[in-house]
Amino acid sequence: MRRALTAALVFAAAFVALAFLFVPVLAIFVHVTPGRLVAQLSNPLVGDAVVVSLETTVVAQVLILALGTPAAYLLASRRFRGRALLVTLVELPLVLPPAVAGIGLIAAFGRYGLLGSPLRAAGLTIGFTQAAVVLAVALVSSPLYVRQAIATFEAVDENMVAASRTLGAGPAKTFFRVVLPLARGGLAAGEALAFARGLGEFGATIMFAGSLQGVTQTLPLAIYAEFDQTNGFDVALAMSALLVLVSAALLVSLKVTPRWQSSRPTSRFLFARSLSS
Amino acid sequence: MRRALLAALCAAALAVPAALAATRAQDRTPLTVYAAASLTDVLPKIDPAERYSFGGSNALATQIVQGAPADIFAAANTSIPGQLYRQGIVEKPVVFTRNALVLIVPRSNPAQVRSVYDLRRPGVKLDVAAAGVPVGDYTRLVLHKLGLDDVLANVVSNETDVREVLAKVALGEADAGFVYATDARTVRGKVATVAIPSSAQPTVRYAAAVVRATAHRAAARRFVARLLARAAQRRLRAAGFLPRH
Numbered sequence: 001m002r003r004a005l006t007a008a009l010v011f012a013a014a015f016v017a018l019a020f021l022f023v024p025v026l027a028i029f030v031h032v033t034p035g036r037l038v039a040q041l042s043n044p045l046v047g048d049a050v051v052v053s054l055e056t057t058v059v060a061q062v063l064i065l066a067l068g069t070p071a072a073y074l075l076a077s078r079r080f081r082g083r084a085l086l087v088t089l090v091e092l093p094l095v096l097p098p099a100v101a102g103i104g105l106i107a108a109f110g111r112y113g114l115l116g117s118p119l120r121a122a123g124l125t126i127g128f129t130q131a132a133v134v135l136a137v138a139l140v141s142s143p144l145y146v147r148q149a150i151a152t153f154e155a156v157d158e159n160m161v162a163a164s165r166t167l168g169a170g171p172a173k174t175f176f177r178v179v180l181p182l183a184r185g186g187l188a189a190g191e192a193l194a195f196a197r198g199l200g201e202f203g204a205t206i207m208f209a210g211s212l213q214g215v216t217q218t219l220p221l222a223i224y225a226e227f228d229q230t231n232g233f234d235v236a237l238a239m240s241a242l243l244v245l246v247s248a249a250l251l252v253s254l255k256v257t258p259r260w261q262s263s264r265p266t267s268r269f270l271f272a273r274s275l276s277s
Numbered sequence: 278m279r280r281a282l283l284a285a286l287c288a289a290a291l292a293v294p295a296a297l298a299a300t301r302a303q304d305r306t307p308l309t310v311y312a313a314a315s316l317t318d319v320l321p322k323i324d325p326a327e328r329y330s331f332g333g334s335n336a337l338a339t340q341i342v343q344g345a346p347a348d349i350f351a352a353a354n355t356s357i358p359g360q361l362y363r364q365g366i367v368e369k370p371v372v373f374t375r376n377a378l379v380l381i382v383p384r385s386n387p388a389q390v391r392s393v394y395d396l397r398r399p400g401v402k403l404d405v406a407a408a409g410v411p412v413g414d415y416t417r418l419v420l421h422k423l424g425l426d427d428v429l430a431n432v433v434s435n436e437t438d439v440r441e442v443l444a445k446v447a448l449g450e451a452d453a454g455f456v457y458a459t460d461a462r463t464v465r466g467k468v469a470t471v472a473i474p475s476s477a478q479p480t481v482r483y484a485a486a487v488v489r490a491t492a493h494r495a496a497a498r499r500f501v502a503r504l505l506a507r508a509a510q511r512r513l514r515a516a517g518f519l520p521r522h
Contacts, residue, residue: 111387112449127450128402128433210404210434210445225435228339229409 040238048214049222060137072149094143098203105208132209141198148190311337313353314438333438351485353411367486373504375519376481380471388452404451407435416455422477459517
């Protein structure tokens with residue numbers, strides 16, 4: 001009897017939790033008819049926002065991959081004083097409120113910010129440009145990638161690296177031919193998460209880059225701009241639905257990633273004792 | 278030792294809200310006032326006992342339509358509360374003050390903007406509120422009256438309320454922005470004001486109304502009436518607002 005009651009309570013709690021998570025997402029798709037939802041997508045505002053979002057997110061992700069990968073490899077492969085502190089600093093933007101990131105970006109890269117005058121001397125103003133959106137997206141999404149990349153590089157079997165070196169490959173060749181292929185799956189997973197987070201960036205962007213259709217107005221900013229406009233709610237719903245679908249696709253790709261990643265050993269024996277565990 | 282510290286922390290965490298709640302319970306329930314962002318500094322001076330939610334009048338109206346627990350709505354134009362009145366959501370709005378529009382530039386004036394006509398210069402970073410936000414609509418009206426519609430090509434951002442425009446110009450991120458005269462006064466050291474030709478000056482009227490769904494109708498009506506009384510009008514004048522007629 002007691003046991004049945006406990007089981008019932010557990011099921012009830014699970015049901016409430018799952019329903020709570022599912023209902024708002026579902027509601028986006030059923031608030032208006034699917035036909036009306038799709039029709040909203042022809043609004044030029046939506047197209048502009050999609051283009052701005054894609055452009056800025058892709059540039060930010062390229063920067064994250066190009067700069068974040070070496071940084072992560074360094075932090076994963078070297079042991080030095082202050083390493084723990086550095087890793088914590090890398091992870092800090094992850095837990096910072098986006099509004100704090102926005103203030104930080106203005107204080108650093110704004111016209112009268114810390115780097116304002118050298119930037120001005122170089123003829124660069126960042127505020128209100130797509131570069132500002134890229135910086136905001138990179139700041140809030142890079143920790144997701146770098147953090148995952150550090151863990152992935154740490155899990156790469158040192159024996160493989162040592163074997164490559166003893167067989168005569170230099171550090172660069174070893175990195176590109178051995179480490180990177182082995183880490184591919186983990187890096188892709190981190191990148192997918194960073195991409196999804198970057199696509200959703202809102203707070204830092206609206207503070208540092210402003211909101212201008214076709215220039216700095218990303219999908220989340222367009223949703224915010226539309227929801228309180230006359231007849232804007234349906235357009236906001238349509239853009240939300242779009243973002244739900246893209247995020248879901250990224251998440252699914254994340255789930256299937258381990259299946260095609262090549263970090264499987266050719267020889268089971270060599271990988272029997274993973275150094276990561 | 279650790280446990281004692283933890284206990285002390287827990288006790289403090291419980292005691293602080295309890296103490297706050299106790300001080301509040303002595304007074305009557307505060308009214309919830311949804312008010313235009315340009316009223317941010319002055320309304321709490323007129324009546325510090327109420328709770329305020331400041332923002333763009335259009336965003337506040339959307340929230341009220343969707344059932345936000347507002348007792349009073351005070352907007353920076355008459356058309357938005359008028360619309361809610363026709364929909365039966367608020368009682369009849371009353372005009373309680375007026376304002377003027379100004380162009381502001383950062384003190385250092387990086388783009389050398391000395392008149393509204395300088396806004397035509399390519400590359401001037403002009404910050405405005407979005408269309409639909411009262412100050413955004415007034416801004417477009419002024420530019421249209423001056424024959425400066427093409428200035429909108431220099432807009433770098435469409436903000437959701439006047440205080441965001443104010444912040445971005447005061448920080449020096451934007452070269453110029455349109456705000457109310459009263460907003461410019463709150464950051465006097467950081468911005469300079471450029472007058473708008475009086476022929477193009479729009480009529481900026483603020484209207485307040487009691488939200489019909491309020492649970493405190495009598496108190497809410499008293500609040501609106503108080504806005505018209507001499508004490509409140511004096512406060513509004515002191516903050517730079519114009520007489521309501």
